Amino acid sequence: MGMKEMFNLARVPSILLLGLLYVAYVLIGGVLFWKLEGDLGEKDISDLLMNKRKLLSTYTCLDQEGLEEVAQVIQDAFKVGLSLKGNSTTDGFWKFTSSAVFAATVVTTIGYGNMSPSSTAGQIFCVFFALFGIPLNMVVLNRVGKYMLVIERNIFDFLQEKINRERCTGFFIHLVSYLSGALLFFIVPMLVFHHHEGWTYSEAIYYCFITLSTVGFGDFVADNNPDNVYPEWYSVLMASWIFFGLAWLALIINHSIDILERLDAHVKQWWGGHRQEEKENRNLDGEEKVKQPPLTC
Template identity: 75%
Template sequence: MGIKEMLSLARVPSIFLLGLVYVTYVLIGGVVFWKLEGDLGDKDIRLLLLNKNRLLMTYTCLNQEGLEAVAQVVQDASKVGLSLKGNHTTDGFWKFTSSALFAATVVTTIGYGNMSPSSTAGQIFCVFFALFGIPLNLVVLNRVGKYMLVIERNISDFLEGKTRQRICTRFFVHLVSYLSGAALFFTVPMIVFQLHEGWTYSQAIYYCFITLSTIGFGDFVADNNPDKVYPEWYSILMATWIFFGLAWLALLINHSIDILERLNTHFKQQWGRQRQEELSGGAKADDRDTQVEEEDGIERPPITQ
């Protein structure tokens, strides 16, 4: 069996190894979340049960059925953006700007869950809108990411021509690009959300990453508090930030994938050279043994005095 055949067979175990690393990574994450959030979840449940019993004891006219009805009203009010502190809805709930922002969360697959179509026609349209919008969004983001990469490479080539330092220049340009993107799409939005939403800085940076990574839990959603009045430009700024932030994060992820693939290729080449040296060394040893055996088998003439 040749070297190429052995290397091609070696790819199969690498797939299983990659799958094993993936499963292990997910399980480790599950264990960490279980340890960090499990006890808090139990405490929250006990606290909610205690508050429920206290509420039923305070308002004796409210039974279990009445409590469930109140809970349903609260749930329905949150879906339509109705403020329970007053009789008004949040400014912009299902108006054009918020609807356009909702459409952006659909095609980007963020899907917070704070807004969803309730009519049959709206739900059917959402299916077809997402069916064609998600591939279109991927194509556009890919193209924008390539333009951003071209700009980065042009700057790098220009500086290389001035400094004659290829590796240092590319490293410096990549570093400045990453830091500028982090400041533009994470630090500045974090400050804006802290001012307009009243979140802490950790909550704001958490929301930025959950949004731009398209995870979209929906536990924190900007421009969605019915008790706040948002400026008109807020929804437009949100949509712009999401679009270009997704393009930048996709570019960053592509850079990370490229680095991992280069490392994988490097290790494969190292393993292939080592394997080839072992095989060539074994072949040379076999040749020497064969040569010795052949020399031993040669009939030498008797020594005469």
């Protein structure tokens, strides 16, 4: 295969354009995060240092070593889900319901980081559990997403027979699918988290997307506050919301990928047609020059 076949003129520009767009998107995102969060991060650090000095000056019996020991106790208590506000004890994180939610975050690759196995047996089991659970989760989510797509297409075919307008029907079906999914997996959970976790609406909607996109920063985690008393159904609702929400968001992402691929195909078609037109124009110009008689004095 020659170099011309390997580097097809209709494909190389689109690949380069897509690569440049990706790099520019990441760099612009980095700049915006830097500008939006950089000053706040510096302010948080200065406030923390000031509070540290104030704490050491208030409790004179507490030195740097003692402060580090207190911080270690707080960190260990947070890791196992215990509250230090009172003398009462709780079950911690590792009860059945929260352990089941943790297992769901492992196989879905969310991985908040708020809880993790600390025993050697638990860590080894987590490796093998994730090794087989992640592919199984992908297969099941793919199958559920296909069923959702089949339902959507059946509704589309039914309405198309009644209305006989393919474009309007398709747009309406996609719109209803997006809006119903946003209501079930974003708006309703946002209200639930606002009520049970005490988060603001912006924090709750932020948590919903970070979870369902499997980014899982871990700065906000539901069913994680040891000072709250959660109802028994809360963990079950959490696991169900994560599973079906992931399937729905995967369907939305597939639609978005399809749109981008169609856009890329249009760009390739336009670029190929444009180059073909230039080639034909050059051939016509060459033929006209050949047909012109030589100039005589």
